[in-house]
Amino acid sequence: MISLRHLTKTYGRGHAAVTVLDHLDFEVPTGRIAAVVGPSGAGKSTLAQCINLLERPTSGAVVVNGEELSGLPEKRLREARRRIGTVFQSSSLLSRRTAAENIALPLEYLGVTPGEARARVAELLDRVGLSDKAGHYPFQLSGGQAQRVGIARALALRPSILLADEATSGLDPDTTRSVVGLIRQLRNDLDLTVVFITHEMDTVRQVADTVARLDHGRIVEQGDLVELLTSHDSLLGRSLQPRRGHAGPEAGTRTWYVTYDSTDVPGDWIQRFTGDLGAVVHLLGASVETVHGVNTGSATLGIGADDDARVRGALARYGLSGTPDGGGGSQSHQLLTAAAVLEDVA
Amino acid sequence: MSALIFPRADVPLNDLPALLLPAYGETLTMVGIVMAVVLVIGAPLGVLLHNVAPGGLYERPALHAVLSWIISIGRSLPFLILMAAIVPFTRFITGTNIGIAAAVVPMSLAGIAFFTRIVENSLRSVPPSMVQVARAAGGSNLQIMRTAQFSEAVPAVIGGLTIQVIAMIEYSAIAGTIGAGGIGYVAVTYGYQRFDNTVMLATIVILVVTVALVQIVGDRLVRFTTPQKRLQRA
Numbered sequence: 001m002i003s004l005r006h007l008t009k010t011y012g013r014g015h016a017a018v019t020v021l022d023h024l025d026f027e028v029p030t031g032r033i034a035a036v037v038g039p040s041g042a043g044k045s046t047l048a049q050c051i052n053l054l055e056r057p058t059s060g061a062v063v064v065n066g067e068e069l070s071g072l073p074e075k076r077l078r079e080a081r082r083r084i085g086t087v088f089q090s091s092s093l094l095s096r097r098t099a100a101e102n103i104a105l106p107l108e109y110l111g112v113t114p115g116e117a118r119a120r121v122a123e124l125l126d127r128v129g130l131s132d133k134a135g136h137y138p139f140q141l142s143g144g145q146a147q148r149v150g151i152a153r154a155l156a157l158r159p160s161i162l163l164a165d166e167a168t169s170g171l172d173p174d175t176t177r178s179v180v181g182l183i184r185q186l187r188n189d190l191d192l193t194v195v196f197i198t199h200e201m202d203t204v205r206q207v208a209d210t211v212a213r214l215d216h217g218r219i220v221e222q223g224d225l226v227e228l229l230t231s232h233d234s235l236l237g238r239s240l241q242p243r244r245g246h247a248g249p250e251a252g253t254r255t256w257y258v259t260y261d262s263t264d265v266p267g268d269w270i271q272r273f274t275g276d277l278g279a280v281v282h283l284l285g286a287s288v289e290t291v292h293g294v295n296t297g298s299a300t301l302g303i304g305a306d307d308d309a310r311v312r313g314a315l316a317r318y319g320l321s322g323t324p325d326g327g328g329g330s331q332s333h334q335l336l337t338a339a340a341v342l343e344d345v346a
Numbered sequence: 347m348s349a350l351i352f353p354r355a356d357v358p359l360n361d362l363p364a365l366l367l368p369a370y371g372e373t374l375t376m377v378g379i380v381m382a383v384v385l386v387i388g389a390p391l392g393v394l395l396h397n398v399a400p401g402g403l404y405e406r407p408a409l410h411a412v413l414s415w416i417i418s419i420g421r422s423l424p425f426l427i428l429m430a431a432i433v434p435f436t437r438f439i440t441g442t443n444i445g446i447a448a449a450v451v452p453m454s455l456a457g458i459a460f461f462t463r464i465v466e467n468s469l470r471s472v473p474p475s476m477v478q479v480a481r482a483a484g485g486s487n488l489q490i491m492r493t494a495q496f497s498e499a500v501p502a503v504i505g506g507l508t509i510q511v512i513a514m515i516e517y518s519a520i521a522g523t524i525g526a527g528g529i530g531y532v533a534v535t536y537g538y539q540r541f542d543n544t545v546m547l548a549t550i551v552i553l554v555v556t557v558a559l560v561q562i563v564g565d566r567l568v569r570f571t572t573p574q575k576r577l578q579r580a
Contacts, residue, residue: 079484092478094494109485
């Protein structure tokens with residue numbers, strides 16, 4: 001378990017001082033994967049550097065398994081870093097060392113005997129599925145393989161906390177999926193506590209148990225991933241939904257943005273909803289996926305009915321929630337726009 | 347002019363080796379000693395310079411400014427002038443101001459300034475994320491400098507070292523003009539002052555071949571220490 005208490009990080013002094021983290025409180029229970037998202041400039045990288053103790057917070061505490069680490073003297077701080085494994089953005093491998101030598105780096109720093117280190121490295125290579133790549137240099141590895149080596153290196157000293165700092169940024173979707181799968185697998189096998197910092201909402205839906213949104217140096221919203229995804233009023237939940245383009249509405253219909261607002265939306269809701277409403281319903285766009293066993297997603301519909309309240313009522317019957325486009329000024333519309341902006345910035 | 351006093355007569359080809367080989371040996375000795383001194387002092391100094399700079403492991407901007415300034419002075423003087431300017435210092439260290447020993451002092455000073463910059467530059471080209479990785483892995487500053495900074499920069503340092511050795515061969519020839527011996531001395535006394543074209547040509551050939559060899563060895567080493575170049579060739 002890791003908890004951050006009133007974490008504050010200020011750079012500079014006096015009038016030039018910039019507060020990047022502002023009394024941030026955050027906690028990840030043992031064995032959970034918590035994603036931290038937020039626009040650039042929100043303080044994500046500073047947060048990462050405070051968690052793996054590369055930066056000392058100006059005030060506040062980083063507590064790992066009940067022990068306060070951020071206030072330790074320099075030498076002890078270096079030892080404390082070993083309890084937190086960090087997976088960096090791809091291409092963080094030393095170019096003149098093989099995969100095995102890269103993984104051995106933390107063991108080497110610790111002063112582990114070469115024999116022990118070899119055994120541990122072999123075990124780690126096996127765990128990340130790269131036993132046949134031990135002697136390969138980084139330039140011979142694909143992005144996904146390099147990142148697996150990065151993960152193995154982060155785990156070399158058996159940390160209880162794994163910090164992934166934009167670990168999948170720059171990887172293609174398939175590779176991201178496999179790296180994320182590996183992280184979840186390792187979490188299950190090793191009971192790791194994972195802090196997954198990213199700006200990619202698609203990745204968050206694949207990896208996270210809980211999600212927190214960082215903005216202006218504070219956690220402004222957090223919650224369980226599925227709850228957020230099925231919550232109509234959550235800005236964070238909205239921004240987690242994939243937002244793709246959709247077809248234009250036909251004459252006589254109105255565009256509605258519909259989100260899955262509960263955990264038990266029936267698979268045939270479109271058919272049933274259309275029957276209930278007794279009006280024309282065009283499917284203009286949709287994205288539905290199963291997250292932790294629950295169907296979540298959104299759809300854009302062109303609906304040939306004028307009575308908003310009736311449409312809303314019909315949707316609500318199936319655990320859905322709808323917002324007409326062009327409604328103007330409504331709270332949900334603003335929320336929607338804000339969510340889109342959030343995604344843009346990210 | 348010496349040509350008027352001594353009737354012009356080129357050194358016979360047969361006598362060339364006896365003249366040139368010892369001189370070549372002296373040149374190699376000078377460059378060898380200087381390079382040893384330069385490596386031992388310049389490499390740590392370069393690493394230090396890089397790490398006291400803003401963003402380094404031991405950020406000390408004031409110290410960095412002072413060090414950098416001193417090195418720039420060493421780098422800005424033409425070698426001939428530096429050599430002449432520090433004669434009292436050279437005599438204090440070696441007790442003489444001619445010969446190999448005397449040449450080694452100014453050459454080392456100029457060389458250290460040169461190499462320190464080369465090392466600093468090479469380290470700067472290593473992505474800063476490597477240092478973050480090493481710190482997060484629990485490395486001490488010394489371990490980080492060795493494994494994440496210097497080791498990653500080795501090909502760049504060797505490339506710079508090649509340039510440096512060639513520059514030192516050139517400096518040794520300049521030092522030859524003040525009686526340090528070596529190929530430069532032979533080239534000046536025979537080729538220049540006695541218009542001995544044979545000796546002049548021979549020294550030029552020797553220098554060209556030496557420099558070419560140094561370059562070839564340097565390039566090979568760079569290739570050997572860069573996994574991507576080493577393995578993609580095979």
